[in-house]
Each structure stands twice: as C-alpha cells, then as structure tokens.
Amino acid sequence: MLRNVMRRGAPLVGINPTPFIHRKLPLLPLKAVVASQVRYLNLHEYQSKQLMAKHNINVQRFAIAETVEQAENAARGLKADEIVIKAQIHAGGRGKGEFSSGLKSGVHLTRDPKKVPELVKQMLGYKLKTNQTTEDGVLVNKVMIAQALDIAKETYFAILMDRDSGGPVMVGSPDGGVDIEHVAATNPSHIFKTNIDIDSGPTKTQTLDMAMKLGFQGKAVEEASEQMQNLYELFLDVDATQVEINPFGLTPQNQVVCFDAKIAFDDNALFKHPDILSMRDTTEEDPREVEAEDCGLNYVGMDGNIGCLGTINLFVLTQVNGAGLALATMDIIKLHGASPANFLDVGGGATTKQVSQAFKILTEDQNVKTILVNIFGGIASCRTIAEGIVDALQNGPKIKIPIVVRLQGNQVEEGKECLRRSGMNLTLRDDLDEAAIESVHLAAS
Missing domain, CATH: 3.40.50.261 (Succinyl-CoA synthetase domains)
Incomplete structure (x- = not known):
C-alpha cells in the first residue's frame, strides 16, 4: 500500500508512514490500532544507547546513576582509562551549559575515578541551563557514567523517512561532529543520500558504498557497513521515523562506534512498543x-x-x-x-x-x-x-x-x-x- 502512495508522489512527512513498511505484518482490526495521543517521545542519551546495544550496534560501555554512590561504583566498575560524565536531560548543548550549583558544563572528562563523586554532587539535584532549555534550566536527576573513547574520525550517518523519495533513505556525510544543517549549507557536495527499498532494506552494496563515501578505509569499511545494516534493523524494529548518529566515528584502534544518537519514533505505533513507551520521562514535560x-x-x-x-x-x-x-x-x-x-x-x-x-x-x-x-x-x-x-x-x-x-x-x-x-x-x-x-x-x- 505504501509503495502505491509513494508512486503517486504523496508526501510522507506528517502522516506517520512507518507502521506500513514493516515486514508484511498481518492486518489488525481497526479498533486494535487506535492509540491515545502520545507527544513526540524523547529518550535520554543512555536510553538510546540501550536500544542500540540490543541491536548489536557498537556503543561505549556505560552505566546510569541517580545517586553519588551509584556514580562512584559505576566509575570503578567501568575500569576505563578515561571516564566521561554526562548530565541526562532532553536538550542539546550540554557541554556548554551551566548548573545552578555553579558547575560549568554538563559533560566532564576525568582519568581519575575518585573525582567522579565530586563532579556528580554538583550535577544531581541541580538545574542545567543550555541554549536549548528555558532560562530556568532543567533539573538533572540522572547522569551517565561512560567509557571515554578517543575519536580518530568523525562522520555523520542517519536513516529517516524522506518526503522527496517517498520512503526511507540513508543520509551520510564525512563531516561529522557538527550540525548537519551547517554542512548542507556550506558544503552540500559532502551530503550523500541513498534511497532504501522498503521491501528488502539497504543492500550490502549500498552500505559499503556509503561507508567509502564517508571516508572509511580498510577493514573499517566492512564494519561501518555492518553497523549501518544493524541501524536499519533498529529503525524498523522500533518504528522509528529517524535514527541519527552524530558522530558515527572511528577510534584510533580502528573500531567503528556510534557515539551519540537521536531516535524519533512514530507515535502512532508506540502502542506496539510498551517497553519503549515505559522509557518516557515526563518530568521535563509541561x-x-x-x-x-x-x-x-x-x-x-x-x-x-x-x-x-x-x-x-x-x-x-x-x-x-x-x-x-x-x-x-x-x-x-x-x-x-x-x-x-x-x-x-x-x-x-x-x-x-x-x-x-x-x-x-x-x-x-x-x-x-x-x-x-x-x-x-x-x-x-x-x-x-x-x-x-x-x-x-x-x-x-x-x-x-x-x-x-x-x-x-x-x-x-x-x-x-x-x-x-x-x-x-x-x-x-x-x-x-x-x-x-x-x-x-x-x-x-
């Protein structure tokens, strides 16, 4: 059905098409698919990482902490050369934010696990103000304690529903770690888009080609291709309208890692995913x-x-x-x-x-x-x-x-x-x- 709509050139943005692109699911009675309104579901960074890890997508080792004691135990348990502490709120610009405690930045790095409790004490229970929050800031109730990895190469990769193509597409750029809108405006030749067949998904040839366009070389090309395939499986399995990885990076050890993710869901399909809906944090909502x-x-x-x-x-x-x-x-x-x-x-x-x-x-x-x-x-x-x-x-x-x-x-x-x-x-x-x-x-x- 969706393919017929696509051939007519009907726009997909705004009509939540993803329930129709899944693998020949049986038709349900109308009353079974009527769902209550759910506003755009926002996940914290650690929740996106949890979903990716379940789909064999490479992410940093991490733990979530709601108390200083939990953060201290997590830092010791990671046994990482370097640790990153990130405040978990539904807003970007955390690295340049400021806490009501006076602490600068919602993202901190340390090689000494003993310094983690001191930093977390100034995060939990305080409001973090960034360029994407209100003037009052947002109360921080959780922090993510994660393995810090060096990044040798930063690229951009996303899978999303596209109006012009009438279906899912892969979008990539060798210029990662920055706003993709800025890249599109200043260097549009560095934006690559590939249409995805809704029946078969992205082919191996397509993902290998995208990996090479992003500048991966040697064995990293194969690994990047595999990660792209796994990201598409995630895109389908959770009824996403967008899975954006920025940066889609390469470590000095030649490992492809998804360092950060933004996942947008088809709200009309969330009734099929009570596990994802249970992740909803309403404390930052009106x-x-x-x-x-x-x-x-x-x-x-x-x-x-x-x-x-x-x-x-x-x-x-x-x-x-x-x-x-x-x-x-x-x-x-x-x-x-x-x-x-x-x-x-x-x-x-x-x-x-x-x-x-x-x-x-x-x-x-x-x-x-x-x-x-x-x-x-x-x-x-x-x-x-x-x-x-x-x-x-x-x-x-x-x-x-x-x-x-x-x-x-x-x-x-x-x-x-x-x-x-x-x-x-x-x-x-x-x-x-x-x-x-x-x-x-x-x-x-």
Missing part, C-alpha cells in the same frame, strides 16, 4: 500537557505573552473541522491584538467529564485572563459541551475570569438553553469574530 493527555485531550501550552492586551486562553472544542478550526480561532485572536495561552482540542468524542477536566486544566494557568470557548458541534454536540461547561463551573474550582462562548452546529439551540438555564455569568456570541473581539476586550479590562 504537567498540564501530561494531565490533558491522560484525559484524552489534545493540549499544547503556549507563552501567551505576545501583544499588549494581556493573555487570552483559547479553549477550542471541535469535531468536524478538527484542529483546523482550533488554529483558525488562534489566528483570529492574534488578528484582534491578543495571544492564545494554549491550543486545546477535545475532539469528536468529547464527554461531559472531559470538558470539565479541560476547564480545570485551563484555569490552572495563572496568566489566563479570559476563556474563549469556540464549539462546532458534530458527534460531540453543542449540548454535550454545554453540559460539560456547566458541570465544570458548578462542581469544579471557582472560575473568576470571564468566559465567552460561541456555539454552532449540532444541537446548538439545546446547548444555548442549557447555558442560559445554568444562571452562570457567561457571554454568548453567535459570530466567531464578535466572540474574539469580546474576549480581547474582557482580557484587557
């Missing part, structure tokens, strides 16, 4: 988004600081038009000079309980000045949504901020009547533009 996901809501927190009229909370409940209506409502809020505090889409199967929970999440945001409810009723009728609003206002935490409601669609009159009978202080508008203008006005009051 707690509102985690709570919303647990309730079956689609929520994305936003800054809401653009404009001079304060912050408006955009609460969009859609069915027929889906997220498109939500985005259009965000646009109209911006058009009238304010900024949305979040994106929230309950979806077509919304229940009264979900709507009530949505209000709870929204009102926990202290920046919110107004709640705009924009409903296009379909399967989730206006009456259902209205009942949820009333339940939230009557039985949930007291909401002191103004609420503007615009209803259209299935059972719109029943929904309006439900809101009127409640006696709640709500502003009803039929026109979305009028509702947006009123929300902006109330937020500025």
